Amino acid sequence: MKALSQKRRHPLAAIALLLMGLLVTGGLYAVASTVNQAKATTSTNANDAEEGGKLFAANCATCHGMGASGSQSGPSLVGVGAAAVDFQVGTGRMPMQMNGPQAYKKPAQFNEEQTRQLAAYVASLGPGPSIPEAGLLDEKGDAAAGGELFRTNCAMCHNAAAAGGALTRGKFAPALAGVSGQHIYEAMVTGPQNMPVFSDANISPEGKRDIITFLKQIEANGSPGGADLGSLGPVSEGLFIWIAGLGVIIAFTIWLTSRTS
């Protein structure tokens, strides 16, 4: 260690460090990009749309109609794009369990391959937002810029700490912890249910990457103040201080006025 610390001011030390850093990031990138390539090659399978059509007819057509043209019970899916399918089916919101103010997140009913096939089928019906490239989901954007975009565009519904919040008549904006970057991105471009659409003309793909980076960063780091009590603001914090804080004060007053044995 001593030898190392003596040589850290060596003129070549910076270069050595740089080389090491490049090697590590390059290696990681190579691993990541091969994974993405594997995804890319599988997602352009020609049979996907055909298989997806069969799945759709068997599972979705009751509400969305044959050929996804819509019916009394479900909207048309022509032009919603692969991103909408990947979000709705991938998070388990579709197929919907029952009618209600809002479709809930639940364990996905289709596996990854079936989801991809369904997405390919719906994408083949009309142009729409596609599933984002892996480069936009690498969580290496500018977290500070993402935080600013998040507070301007998302925080009013999803809460400044992304803990979610209530909307009107039983609807709500869900908490964003534990949601994959891909699903966050897809929700922004497609605007599922009552969420507004944040198209690339509104928030650029890089901006969306920054937002995902920010969300993943606050999720990984937690609250700087310690226990965040659900980040729900005065309700949970007030409840805690009224019960625990006043409880401690009462305990101290009893102790102060009691006689020692």
Place this chain on the structure above:
Amino acid sequence: MGNHSDGSPNHSGTVATAGQNEVEKFQDPGIPPHRLRLADTDPKAAKRAERQVALLFGSSVVGTLIFLVAYFAIDLGDDTSIATIRLQNALLGIGTAFAMLGIGTGIVHWAKALMPDHEVSEERHAIRTEEDRLAAVRIVDDIVEETGIKRRPLIRNTLLGAVALAPLPALAVFGDLGPRPDNTLAHTMWAPQDGKLKRLTRDPDGTPIKAADVTIGSAFHVIPEGLNELHEGKLNEKAKAVVLLMRLNPESLNPSPGRENWGYNGIVAYSKICTHVGCPVALYEQQTHHLLCPCHQSTFDLTQECKVIFGPASRPLPQLPIAVDSEGYLVATSDFKEPVGPSYWERDEHERNRNA
């Protein structure tokens, strides 16, 4: 006095036994017998209490050390993660809590367990006599007489003048809490400047928005062109001028006569400041077309020109009339037609002046 603690009914005959003609008097029960503490009688217990007090003071010392170590040993550089800050915050808090609580609880325990605990009763003062009251009146009279305030009107009047003027500096100081907002609440940055219409730009980066960018179902958070370049009062201007821009199917909108041209192909812009107490109304539900205020749940219906359909707000959100300029960018054709945000004293007057 009989012992009433057995709960037997209090018969009037048993109370007045002291004497038939005497008025019953409440007997002073005196101080209850002094009970010795364990530490008073048992030297071992006293030693134990002593150690407990010392332990509490010791915990205070440990708390202070924890604070100092957390403050100096945890280095917060430029690349500090939130986890490090959280650790330091937790240790600073725990350290301070122990440092303070240790001293406080130690002293209380010391006083309760070891310091002498003899009980003292203090006698009430005798009620003041008439002579005392007269003496006080005499003193006041003497003061009035000896100062000669009645005989010397010059001194009296200058004193009154000085006392009357003395609060003036306070007036000046409190005056600086102003100035009165006057007409500033009635206008926003959206008013065209030198005949040039202001473009709608994105919050926060200030890039202009093309009508084609606003797809159906979109919600844009909008600030006026030039806001980011302001050097002074930027936040005040932003607080009045923020706008939510949305696009719906044009058939869903039902503009009232005279307001047909305030939107553009289903694109409409409304003030984001709630007319109740001024929270930002930005929770837009793209299927129901409702806007919800997060503070008091006022709900506005976009398809009815942001009429209030629920909650305490009393007026619809003001609409910003918009159009498209020659380059395809959205512009505000005028300022809001009424003051934005919550009610204030002169609001009606300002609105009348605006429409006159």
